[in-house]
Amino acid sequence: MEDETFDDTTEGSSVGTAQRVFHALSSAPRRKILAYLSASGLTAGEIADRFSMSKPAVSQHLSILETAGLIRREKHGQFVHYSLIENNLVNTLNGFVQEVCPVGRPIKKESQARARVKQAP
Amino acid sequence: MEDETFDDTTEGSSVGTAQRVFHALSSAPRRKILAYLSASGLTAGEIADRFSMSKPAVSQHLSILETAGLIRREKHGQFVHYSLIENNLVNTLNGFVQEVCPVGRPIKKESQARARVKQAP
DNA sequence: TCATTAATTAAGGAATTACCTAATTAATTT
DNA sequence: AAATTAATTAGGTAATTCCTTAATTAATGA
Numbered sequence: 001m002e003d004e005t006f007d008d009t010t011e012g013s014s015v016g017t018a019q020r021v022f023h024a025l026s027s028a029p030r031r032k033i034l035a036y037l038s039a040s041g042l043t044a045g046e047i048a049d050r051f052s053m054s055k056p057a058v059s060q061h062l063s064i065l066e067t068a069g070l071i072r073r074e075k076h077g078q079f080v081h082y083s084l085i086e087n088n089l090v091n092t093l094n095g096f097v098q099e100v101c102p103v104g105r106p107i108k109k110e111s112q113a114r115a116r117v118k119q120a121p
Numbered sequence: 122m123e124d125e126t127f128d129d130t131t132e133g134s135s136v137g138t139a140q141r142v143f144h145a146l147s148s149a150p151r152r153k154i155l156a157y158l159s160a161s162g163l164t165a166g167e168i169a170d171r172f173s174m175s176k177p178a179v180s181q182h183l184s185i186l187e188t189a190g191l192i193r194r195e196k197h198g199q200f201v202h203y204s205l206i207e208n209n210l211v212n213t214l215n216g217f218v219q220e221v222c223p224v225g226r227p228i229k230k231e232s233q234a235r236a237r238v239k240q241a242p
Numbered sequence: 243t244c245a246t247t248a249a250t251t252a253a254g255g256a257a258t259t260a261c262c263t264a265a266t267t268a269a270t271t272t
Numbered sequence: 273a274a275a276t277t278a279a280t281t282a283g284g285t286a287a288t289t290c291c292t293t294a295a296t297t298a299a300t301g302a
Contacts, residue, residue: 016149018152019149022143022146022147022152023147025143025146025147025217026143026144026146026147027289027290028137028140029290031139031143031217034221035220035221038220038221038222043248043249044248044249044250045247045248045249048249053290053291053292054291054292054293055248055249055250056249056250056251056252056291056292056293057290057291057292059249059250059251060250060290060291061290063250075249075298077248077299077300078247078248078249078298078299078300079248079249079299080248080249080250084221084222086221086222089218089221089222090218090222093214093217093218094218096146096152096214097210097211097214097215099156099159100152100155100156100159100205100207100210101159101205101207101210101211148259148260150260164278164279165278165279165280166277166278166279169279174260174261174262175261175262175263176278176279176280177261177262177263177279177280177281177282178260178261178262180279180280180281181260181261181280182260184280196279198269198270198278199268199269199270199277199278199279200269200278200279201278201279201280
């Protein structure tokens with residue numbers, strides 16, 4: 001079976017999961033939304049309040065993150081609650097690192113790597 | 122000191138490292154190039170041969186990957202050799218996962234996660 | 243029921259991206 | 273030196289992205 005991490009044309013015409021996730025992560029506002037949601041679930045309005053852009057713009061970012069499977073949407077009365085789906089993010093990124101970097105290295109070097117990235121970007 | 126993983130406006134006017142890396146990864150051809158380079162270093166021409174798009178188009182993708190610090194460029198005679206810089210990729214992605222997901226989980230769950238992402242995308 | 247609040251969808255425009263072909267730079271070969 | 277090969281830069285276009293305001297849907301409260 002083919003791995004779809006890199007090839008998004010494997011299936012008929014659809015866009016692959018990896019493509020959706022990486023595209024979702026390529027936007028600073030969207031990464032910021034994920035960071036907010038990592039602390040706690042929030043309504044669409046609470047998220048929009050943290051940005052200077054319009055509510056519909058934020059709504060579209062949320063939609064892209066949801067389509068990528070990174071966040072979930074739950075309607076409670078007139079509010080829409082958003083929260084993080086960690087697994088898809090971690091799985092996709094780890095899967096990608098595993099494929100691109102020699103097997104084993106990422107795991108072993110992770111602790112050091114994590115420390116290093118904070119001070120020397 | 123501020124963490125620039127999400128906020129790309131911290132510094133004067135420049136685009137942040139994280140933004141460059143995530144943008145670089147948002148393109149399927151660019152991820153494919155990284156995959157090729159993970160096996161071995163290649164010249165620009167050897168890389169271009171693996172794609173149906175024009176050489177200049179591939180050259181631009183290589184430039185974006187280099188600017189993101191994901192690959193390195195070495196001129197040998199009339200050939201340009203490209204190879205992977207693993208650290209920046211691993212550091213950026215791990216740093217991001219650490220910030221977005223509860224500390225500890227990504228490391229512990231990595232093996233399972235990797236297995237899971239291959240069969241259930 | 244009518245007004246208010248939360249959120250999304252719709253429509254449109256400025257800026258960016260991704261590709262192409264043609265031209266250029268630089269190293270090698272004859 | 274002239275021709276060939278490798279690679280990039282330059283210029284232009286179609287498609288996409290990201291944001292805006294206006295309109296719509298849906299739930300709550302007077």
